Amino acid sequence: MSEVILKNVCKIYDGGNKVVTDANFKVEDKEFVVLVGPSGCGKTTTLRMIAGLEEISSGEIFIDGKLVNNLPPKDRDIAMVFQNYALYPHMSVYENMAFGLKLKKVDKKEIDVRVKEAAKILSLEEYLNRKPKALSGGQRQRVAVGRAIVRKPKVFLFDEPLSNLDAKLRVQMRTEISKLHKQLGATMIYVTHDQTEAMTMGDRIVIMKDGIVNQVDTPLNLYNKPVNQFVAGFIGSPAMNFLSGTISEKSDLTFTSDKSELTFNFSSEQKSYLKEYIGQEVVIGIRPEDLSIEKTNIKSIEQECVLDVIEPMGNETFIYFEIEKVQFIARVKPLGDIKVGGKIKLYIDPEKIYLFDKKTGNHLFKNS
Amino acid sequence: MIKKYLLYAFLSVTSVITLIPFIWMLGASFMFDGKASVFPPIFLPDPFTFTQYQILFERLNVWRNFFNSLILSSMVTVLYITFTSMAGYAFAKYRFRGKKFLFNLLLSSMIIPSQVTMLPLFLLLKSMGFINTYMAIIIPGLANIFGIFLIRQYCISIPDSLIEAARMDGATDFQIYRKVILPLAVPILVTLAIFSFLGTWNDFLWPLIALTDDSMYTLPVALANLMLEHTKDPELMMAGSVVTVIPVIIVFLALQKYYIKGIMMGSVKE
Numbered sequence: 188m189s190e191v192i193l194k195n196v197c198k199i200y201d202g203g204n205k206v207v208t209d210a211n212f213k214v215e216d217k218e219f220v221v222l223v224g225p226s227g228c229g230k231t232t233t234l235r236m237i238a239g240l241e242e243i244s245s246g247e248i249f250i251d252g253k254l255v256n257n258l259p260p261k262d263r264d265i266a267m268v269f270q271n272y273a274l275y276p277h278m279s280v281y282e283n284m285a286f287g288l289k290l291k292k293v294d295k296k297e298i299d300v301r302v303k304e305a306a307k308i309l310s311l312e313e314y315l316n317r318k319p320k321a322l323s324g325g326q327r328q329r330v331a332v333g334r335a336i337v338r339k340p341k342v343f344l345f346d347e348p349l350s351n352l353d354a355k356l357r358v359q360m361r362t363e364i365s366k367l368h369k370q371l372g373a374t375m376i377y378v379t380h381d382q383t384e385a386m387t388m389g390d391r392i393v394i395m396k397d398g399i400v401n402q403v404d405t406p407l408n409l410y411n412k413p414v415n416q417f418v419a420g421f422i423g424s425p426a427m428n429f430l431s432g433t434i435s436e437k438s439d440l441t442f443t444s445d446k447s448e449l450t451f452n453f454s455s456e457q458k459s460y461l462k463e464y465i466g467q468e469v470v471i472g473i474r475p476e477d478l479s480i481e482k483t484n485i486k487s488i489e490q491e492c493v494l495d496v497i498e499p500m501g502n503e504t505f506i507y508f509e510i511e512k513v514q515f516i517a518r519v520k521p522l523g524d525i526k527v528g529g530k531i532k533l534y535i536d537p538e539k540i541y542l543f544d545k546k547t548g549n550h551l552f553k554n555s
Numbered sequence: 556m557i558k559k560y561l562l563y564a565f566l567s568v569t570s571v572i573t574l575i576p577f578i579w580m581l582g583a584s585f586m587f588d589g590k591a592s593v594f595p596p597i598f599l600p601d602p603f604t605f606t607q608y609q610i611l612f613e614r615l616n617v618w619r620n621f622f623n624s625l626i627l628s629s630m631v632t633v634l635y636i637t638f639t640s641m642a643g644y645a646f647a648k649y650r651f652r653g654k655k656f657l658f659n660l661l662l663s664s665m666i667i668p669s670q671v672t673m674l675p676l677f678l679l680l681k682s683m684g685f686i687n688t689y690m691a692i693i694i695p696g697l698a699n700i701f702g703i704f705l706i707r708q709y710c711i712s713i714p715d716s717l718i719e720a721a722r723m724d725g726a727t728d729f730q731i732y733r734k735v736i737l738p739l740a741v742p743i744l745v746t747l748a749i750f751s752f753l754g755t756w757n758d759f760l761w762p763l764i765a766l767t768d769d770s771m772y773t774l775p776v777a778l779a780n781l782m783l784e785h786t787k788d789p790e791l792m793m794a795g796s797v798v799t800v801i802p803v804i805i806v807f808l809a810l811q812k813y814y815i816k817g818i819m820m821g822s823v824k825e
Contacts, residue, residue, distance in 0.1 A: 287724035
């Protein structure tokens with residue numbers, strides 16, 4: 188069992204700058220958890236606190252049931268893969284991987300077995316005698332992973348390990364790390380700012396913003412049931428469209444956007460949630476994939492828009508347009524002949540709309 | 556193109572001018588008495604002789620002085636590199652109270668000329684009972700801010716993550732210094748080692764003050780004594796100079812490759 192538990196973990200720097208506030212979450216044994224958020228959200232600091240590279244201002248961190256607040260990194264039985272690989276430039280690949288074991292005074296034969304085993308898993312066997320500078324970015328990153336594997340730690344920590352790689356290699360390494368997780372059956376905590384990486388790799392995702400953990404959930408739950416506007420906007424690519432307006436009760440319960448360009452009525456189920464918000468300002472969220480050029484639901488509202496940008500991706504097309512001077516993006520089927528400046532009718536399914544409290548940003552309900 | 560030729564011509568002329576005294580020294584050391592003091596100076600010994608070297612080794616305890624110089628320069632260099640590298644690394648990578656103040660204080664000491672500190676240093680070492688011992692040369696050479704500063708600048712360019720990776724790998728602070736920092740700092744260490752070795756080897760004034768016994772003299776001091784006794788023997792003096800200069804030339808040539816690298820490195824932040 189190598190679970191990691193964070194209880195009310197805070198990090199306050201000397202100048203009183205609070206970078207992590209009351210982080211609470213649990214990483215189960217053998218789980219792959221991804222910490223994600225925009226830069227400066229405290230995700231790396233959180234990881235470094237788990238690693239022991241950063242002191243904890245308050246709160247408790249448990250690894251494998253043991254309180255590790257005051258333990259130095261080497262006694263926490265963890266391994267970390269750094270963003271810039273952090274390979275020792277003067278050592279060969281073999282020595283890089285063996286370094287930790289040598290320090291632990293592990294038997295030479297055992298070191299050899301473990302290094303070669305890791306090299307095999309990571310397809311690094313041919314490169315064992317090379318120096319890091321003679322390797323490509325992807326190979327260096329694999330050596331960094333290998334250095335972690337050979338130590339057989341309880342927990343693996345990854346600090347944005349793929350952000351220095353090019354797009355293609357990143358996708359490849361992503362699957363390799365996911366495979367490795369299954370192969371090793373190890374607990375892994377992975378930090379990234381890339382929501383695609385988070386969605387594709389994590390068993391669960393911890394979303395952070397301004398040092399606060401916003402939501403801890405599975406990728407699909409984050410997508411379908413975001414707790415607030417931030418999570419809704421962060422997860423999903425392209426990002427969710429937002430438009431603010433008011434809920435009013437005329438003949439029916441109605442949403443009217445600020446400049447009345449968009450109005451629609453709610454379904455009976457939605458109404459039951461929304462009564463207390465009558466007269467209040469809300470923000471609606473529409474995922475780009477929920478805007479379609481075909482009417483799929485009879486309740487769908489029709490909205491005519493002028494195309495600002497068209498991005499054909501082959502199998503689908505991203506189109507950009509404005510509603511009330513707010514940039515919207517829709518993900519639709521290939522369009523054919525329509526050009527920039529042309530008009531198109533889009534259909535919004537009111538049942539697929541997300542609603543957020545304008546003041547708090549909290550999600551009001553999700554009709555799924 | 557013409558510019559290039561002019562540059563090369565200029566460089567050749569200046570190198571010849573620089574080398575002339577050196578060549579003359581070498582030539583004169585192989586001449587008989589009185590042959591070198593002529594005008595215009597002659598550079599090739601005719602006839603060629605080893606007499607001056609014979610006299611030198613007979614009159615002076617050259618081996619003893621050579622040994623003194625060698626042992627002192629080597630020991631000072633090893634200790635100097637050890638202390639400055641530790642201090643430089645600490646100033647670059649550790650966070651501790653008063654670090655900035657301490658470093659600036661040390662830096663400001665650079666403006667004090669060494670001649671000013673000679674008397675207090677002499678009195679201090681005298682009170683410690685180290686005058687006329689190797690310690691009198693070694694102790695003042697243990698560390699200086701110049702070396703600490705150079706190593707600090709170099710260490711700053713080493714990424715923190717490398718140190719953190721070593722820490723995660725289970726290395727102690729000393730192991731990080733010994734197995735990660737030192738190997739990476741080789742170019743700057745070699746550069747400093749050359750400075751230190753040459754500095755100690757060539758130093759004249761301080762050994763003259765601190766060492767009083769013939770048997771403790773370093774080569775430059777012994778040579779200076781010879782000069783007083785034999786002012787009219789330039790050939791003998793030149794033989795002594797050659798003996799003094801050759802080891803440092805060997806050291807410099809052997810380490811030159813690293814030395815250039817060391818001077819270049821750290822100038823650009825990577």
